[in-house]
Amino acid sequence: MSRWISRFRKNQVVSLSSAIHHQKPSQASPPPIRVSITESAGRGVFATRRIGAGQLIHTAKPLLTHPSLSTLNTVCYFCLRNITPNNTSHHLLFCSEDCKHNSKVFYDVESRADWSAFHDYCRSQGLKYPLLAKRLACMIISGAASADFVDILQPASLSNEMISQMEEGFGLLRIAFVKADIMDEQMTFLSKQWYASVLSRIRINAFRIELAGGSYEDLLSMAAASIEAEIAVGNAVYMLPSFYNHDCDPNVHIVWIENADARLKALRDVEEGEELRICYIDVSMSRDARQTVLSQGFGFQCNCSRCLSGE
Incomplete structure (x- = not known):
């Protein structure tokens, strides 16, 4: 890309x-x-x-991940591993204590806000990349990332229609932080220009994560499920895999086995x-x-x- x-x-x-x-x-x-x-x-x-x-x-760990809105309660909120939801709890799920600990780079900030309006906007418009921009913004506010965290990645050209559509998402993102009492000095980076720049990079550098499963039976069930439904568990952005150029007859492919860790073969x-x-x-x-x-x-x-x- x-x-x-x-x-x-x-x-x-x-x-x-x-x-x-x-x-x-x-x-x-x-x-x-x-x-x-x-x-x-x-x-x-x-x-x-x-x-x-x-x-x-080589393998590659993601810079950013976010589950699909349809899988919020069935995959790990950090690594996107499939997990069995707890019927007694409606809280977001983590597959391990390590993932729960590692998620603190964004989750302490993210969990303070009400994302229902932002998620409804993404769902109604069929958008997935604003979710990754949301997560990056939470990482920046928490101090875990800088505002130029993804600037090394290639930006896409944006049409006026795309920029106009982004403005609504930006507004909902900022409102969610304001209502969560995030201080103004923590949001100095959060401008329309920053939001558009981040989305322009995420748009052509994000990978759609489809887990291959850990066994032959998993592969069969995944193949059957893909006929009826969306099988992507989420999306992720990587550093090194984003430097690979495209070919319609490639000599390398990317595989995801159990989580968002990418394997290039x-x-x-x-x-x-x-x-x-x-x-x-x-x-x-x-x-x-x-x-x-x-x-x-x-x-x-x-x-x-x-x-x-x-x-």
């Missing part, structure tokens, strides 16, 4: 690459990848050695120096459908070999 160069300086590429390869002594080896500027698509991820088909390239053999690419959309769509979705949703025309061949 890296279609930009102007806002990403070369020294950021170098520092990020160094961070990827800096490992604790207890870890076996660094991931076989580097982040560099491509000739035509902004940043990209490249193999530093040969990677075999099916190999786990090679779909086929990849040679040293080859760019690693994922598919942002449903690969089974026709060429025209793919081009439309990528243009409208991500702001670019795909020129991968599959599209150029007309397949």
Whole structure:
């Protein structure tokens, strides 16, 4: 989702690459990848050695997560793991004490506000990304993140219609904080410009999380359920996975097994120096459908070999 160069300086590429390869002594080896500027698509991820088909390239923990509104009582509010709701409690659920503890970076602030109007707005408009903006705002207010937390990610181009739609969401977000007695000095970052900037980045960098399950039986039940209903448990934003460019015939895919921790695996053999690419959309769509979705949703025309061949 890296279609930009102007806002990403070369020294950021170098520092990020160094961070990827800096490992604790207890870890076996660094991931076989580097982040560099491509000739035509902004940043990209490249193999530093040969990677075999099916190999786990690296894992990634999310920067932000939020459950789908339909799964608020059936998945962990922090890691999105499926859990069995407690029929005697209507409180939001956590799958472990660790997740409950880790959620303090946003939950102490988030739990102070009444989000019913904001959630109703998202539900009625079919929106999911404002939920991630809400969570980020809570992290900033709590002091766990800075206002420019996601600025390194690629921004999307926003139409006037999109900006107009965002204004209603922004208003509801700010009202929820005001009614929760969040102090003005804690909300100095919370402007329409900040909200639009965050959503423009979340919009093309967020991943739709569909858990594969932990067993063959889980996979079968998930496949059956997907015929009847939305199987996404939520959405998440990552750092490194967001640097992977798109291809309609990708050599890498992302898998979520039990929670929002992403696993990136090679779909086929990849040679040293080859760019690693994922598919942002449903690969089974026709060429025209793919081009439309990528243009409208991500702001670019795909020129991968599959599209150029007309397949």
